[in-house]
Amino acid sequence: MKMLLPALVFVCMSYIVSAQTVSYSKDLFPLVKAKCLKCHEKDDENPNNYAMDNVDLIKKSGKTKNIIVPGDGANSYLILKLLPKPPKGAQMPIFSKKKLTEEEVDLFKRWIDQGAKDN
């Protein structure tokens, strides 16, 4: 029982976190602004034509297919780009020693899993 209780609490906590709705404007936008927009702001020299100024562009711009697969974070190219050794190019944010933390990548992933809404 001594070991079981902390394990149970952990499982419940993870469940609660994964069930929480991610708000694009409240939770994700500050991260996008701090870590991505410097390069991915819509202008003439957007890397791979990928602009992240708003949810529509995050979903529809860019060269590579399936950057966002609403409902399926694990198969969204954006998530692969945030992890080490993406299938093409570099891990984002490129040239930065400070990559995203596990929690930050998870925030992107849960937002996509929940349908990548403009909420």
Ligand code: HEC
């Ligand atoms: C210092 C500039 C810079 C920053 C900051 C940056 N990127 Fe990029 N990004 C690039 C460059 C350059 C490429 C093209 C080369 C490549 O794919 O590795 C790219 C490509 C991408 C692509 C692939 C687009 C496509 O169509 O192939 C995605 C997705 C992406 N970035 C997401 C992000 C996210 C999410 C962040 C913030 C966490 C971010 N980037 C931060 C420069 C940057």
